[in-house]
Amino acid sequence: MTEPREIATTSEAVTEGLYHWHIANSAIGGHMSSSHAVLTAQDSILVDPVRLADEALAKLPRPTTILLTARCHQRAAWRYRREFGAEVWLPDDATPADEEPDRRYADGDTLPGGLQALRTPGPEWSHYSFFLPAGASVPPAAVVFCSDLVGELGEELTLIPPELHEDPDATRASVGTLADLPFDILCLAHGRPIVDDPRAALRRLLD
Secondary structure (H helix, E strand, C coil), rough: CCCCCCCCCCCEEEEEEEEEEEEEHHHCCCEEEEEEECCCEEEECEEEECEEHHHHHHCCCEEEECCCCCCCHHHHHHHHHHHCCCCCEEECCCCCCCCCCCCEEEECCHHHHHHEEEECCCCCCCEEEECCCCCCCCCCHHHHCCCCCCCEEEECCCCCCCHHHCHHHHHHHHHHHHHHCCCCCEEEECCCCEECCCCHHHHHHHH
């Protein structure tokens, strides 16, 4: 199974309607694995969820959807499908997962909560990021959920090492695509959210 053994004890609000939690994931050498919840008017949508302590998860609206940016981010998705009946969404061309997803998505699809699926190849071809326009759900700001293109090393934002990607040139192109989007908050699969001019932070990486 791909679920990490670590459990995050708390979540923190990034902005209204957007929450973040993370673990030091022993399966990847203790590096940070991060997850997010997007609130709608009725429920919550989990993005690449690692397990969150029950008492902390209970403070969020019941999750009804789990969006996975890639097969390698299954994490606690199947646990939460069993517990809450939440639908798990996976890219339509992803290799077989631990369990069969409920729904599939493709580039350009609009997902629950108004998130938009963006193919961002580099780590692998079946690799996605999500764009949440301002006002599409509860969060008042526009948000990009970036998967394995960039991450946090110490307190610095960095490109994921090229030897871990099947096409490093495509990774750089994907980062450039994200930097051109009109967003205010960058949420990472491996790092803390960036709220201070995240588009400029991505452009600095490319420079």
